[in-house]
Every structure is written in C-alpha cells, then in structure tokens.
Amino acid sequence: MDEYGLSEAVYAHAMKRAMEALRKVLETRLNDHGIEELKCPPLLVLHYTPVSCRIQQWILDHALLLVPACALLLGCVFTLLKFRRRYYLSVKAEQIYNEACDVLEEKAVSARSMTGEHEPWVVASLLRDHLLSPKERKDPMLWKKVEQLVQEDSRLERYPKMVKGECKVVWEWQVEGSLSSSGKRKKAKEIRLASGQHTDLSPQQRNWPWKAKEPVKC
16 A cells, blocks of 8 residues: 555455455365465466476376386487497498508518518507597507408418517518409499499480491481
C-alpha cells in the first residue's frame, strides 16, 4: 500500500480478486485448526518445474533403458575407435616401410658403387629416428608394425652387428637378385594412372586407333 500509494479500499478489493483467482487455480483445504490452506495441483507443479528437474526425473524414470543403451553406445564408439586406430597403424606402417625400403636400397646401391667406402647396412634404431617424428616415436605399436613388414620381406635382412662397441640390430637390402622397390611402386603408379586416363576417354576416343588402321573407301 505504501509503495504504490493504494488506499485500504483499493487494496482490499485487489486482495479479494487475487484470492478468487487463486481459488480457481489452486486446491483449498482446511487444516486441523480450521484455517484455509492453498495447495498447488500436480499438473500445475509440472508446468512450473525447472528444466533441470524435469531432465533428472526423466532419467530416473527411464534408467532401466538408459543404462544398457549407454553401454551399447560406448561399446560401439570404442569398437569404431579401435578399427580406426588399426587402419591408421596399417596405412602409416606401410608408408614408413616403403620409405625404409627406399633408404636401404639407396644405401646398398651406393655402397656397392663406391667399392666399399660406405656400409650397405643401416642401424634399425637410427633409421627409426630418421623416419618417425617425435610424436610417432611415442607409439611403440607403429614401429612394431614396420618391423613385422620388414621381417616378412625376403629382400631385407636383419642381423645383429657390433657398432662402436655396442651390439645393434642392422637392416640391409639384398642388392643381388632382388627387384627395386621404388621402381615397382613407380611402375604400378604409372599403370594406375594410365588405366585411369583410359577409363576417362569416350568410346569413340578409345576405338580411334583401331579405326585408323581400317582402309579408307573412296
């Protein structure tokens, strides 16, 4: 009354209208002392319930379904991450293996052409540090994949050797009787490019060389 400057009559009328509106919305009851009490209906309570409370209540009501669903989702995510990492290791290891073959082949050919001035082998640990970045060196599985590929390659020989007073594992490319790794990859790449260009040609362009050999009828 003091804040809005209302008279007692206006205040009483406003209070009466407000209580009538509340009785239409709220539930009323008398307590043990005969005093009228107002109660908010459950539907109205849900209407004014905060969103966070609604989410918590929904989670509690559907907990039996959410727990196995979340477990299944996590299992799918972990499986996909596992396959993704396996694919990454396979592709990256093959790339590093090809680079190692190029280095070893070049080392062996240069050592043979220099008539013994250079060693034909390379220390495996030094080659690893040369080919892998500092971040990749922290992943031991990557280099193990490369070692598996090297072990399966008959063109590469792995054996221990004393280097500066320490026993090291060295890798050596077998020059005699072996095929060039870089040459095979370049040839395969050229074949793929040629086949790709051939597929891009139209049927008339593909048959043109054969039509040129046919006799011209005047």
